[in-house]
Amino acid sequence: MNQQTAIGLDIGTSRLVTAYGTNTAPVFETQLNAFLALPYTRLTEMALRRERVAHEVRDGHLIVLGNDSERLANLFHLETRRPMTRGLLNPDEAGGPAIMRQLLSTLLGPDGAGRRVCFSVPGAPANAPHELTYHESTLRGILTDMGYHADTINEGLAVVLAELEDTNFTGLGVTFGGGMCNVCLAYLSMPVFSFSVSKAGDFIDESAAGTSGEGPTRVRAIKEHSFYFNGFYVDQVKQALTIYYDDVISSVIRALAEYLSKPRNVPRLDRAVPVVISGGTSMPRGFKDRFEALLKTAELPLAISEIRTSADPLNSTAKGALVAALAEI
Ligand SMILES: Nc1ncnc2c1ncn2[C@@H]1O[C@H](COP(=O)(O)OP(=O)(O)OP(=O)(O)O)[C@@H](O)[C@H]1O
Ligand SMILES: [Mg+2]
Known part of the structure; x- marks a missing residue:
């Protein structure tokens, strides 16, 4: 557990990311925002404990949490679930908030002791x-x-x-994430407008799986490694x-044009x-050029000076949340 007083926290559909330290040299930690339910036996529980696999017992199941859930799911050809x-x-995942608490506890430490956490929230989906x-x-x-002083940031x-x-x-x-995309115009650090669009990486995986005959997990691997x-x-x-x-x-771009x-x-x-531009979905080579080409066709009433990509697309939301948390200390 990290004892530093300001923490940036990105609560994403696929990953939870913390940022600690300073604006200029933040340190990141990641936990998969997923779990795997295995049938409970005492032997399995003991084995998981000995291997230091993050887990809890709930409703007659062993719930494996975070990064370990994907490893075990791959091994047993099972699917992880997500809060x-x-x-x-x-809202359909009844145990979701309890599992979220456990996941946050493994990442942040169970006792907040008054430390300041600034966590990311999406813009309102229309x-x-x-x-x-x-x-x-x-x-x-x-x-x-859990004892944290919690603030939010878009x-x-x-x-x-x-x-x-x-x-x-x-x-x-x-941001182009796993579950959604987020847009925010800021002027001198103040939000002017923000909104979200409820499709992103998961939608790409599921849709491409639907039309190509491959499963979404295999499609995601191709997308992340060779697309x-x-x-x-x-x-x-x-x-x-x-x-x-x-x-x-x-x-x-359509949502932005409609808003404007x-x-x-x-x-x-x-x-x-x-x-x-940031987020895991923006990572394939050529994304920025494609975005720029499609943006040009929209002719927005907004003068754009340049299009940049984040150097660290999986961590920049957590970094920004840390910047906000540090500013409040
Ligand atoms: N190298 C890569 N190339 C393409 N896609 C990637 C790559 N790495 C991760 N992704 C995709 O990025 C998405 C996750 O991105 P990110 O971690 O930014 O989302 P999130 O913050 O968890 O979700 P959200 O912000 O939507 O709630 C997943 O769909 C994942 O498959
Ligand atoms: Mg995100």
Whole structure:
């Protein structure tokens, strides 16, 4: 457990990331936001304990938590489950909040002792604003109950704080994650507007699996290890990935264009602003060029100075949350 007083925490659909230390040299730790339910036997429990596998006993099952869950799932050809879906706590996963508490406990330490945690929350999804209230209040309740002083930060704003110090925290932060994409325009570190789009990496995996005959886990492995933007692919999986990547990027740009189509939503800025892209889904080679090409076709009423990519797309939300937490000490 880390005893430092300010912690940045990215609560993502696929991964939980903490950032400790300073703005300039943060240290990150990661836990998969997943679990695996195995049938309970005393022998298995003892074996898990001896191997130091994070777990708990619940309703006659051994619940393996976080990074270990994927390792064991692969070994036994099982599927992990997740407390969150599409960026928010999954209301259909009844034990989700309890498992979330255990996962946060393994990552942060069980006793907050008043330490300040700033955790990321998505922008409101246009189709489900109340789920955001449930998500945010539940997570705040868990962290407060563990003894942490919990604050929140919008995920897109966190990326602006992490990546745009040189423009005085002014610009458009766009994250492409596992469960959703987030957009936030910030001016001098203040959010001007933010929203989320409820499809991202998981949607790409499931959709490409549906049309190519491969399972989503195999599709995800191909996406993460050998996919890049290449125009047309003869390979069926890679061609499907290309199509659903375009779908996700277009959905984000369409949502932005729609928001800015109302004259009262158009910010009156005194300068052109940079766009910074982050999140695991933005990692394949060629993503930025594809994003830029699709953005150009939208002709937004917003002057854009440049498009940047985060140097550390899996950690920049946690870094931005740390910047916000440190500023409050
Ligand atoms: N090298 C890679 N290439 C392509 N995709 C990747 C790569 N690494 C991770 N991903 C994908 O990125 C997604 C996870 O990204 P990230 O960790 O930013 O999401 P998250 O913060 O957990 O979720 P969200 O913000 O949507 O709630 C997954 O869909 C994963 O498959
Ligand atoms: Mg995220």
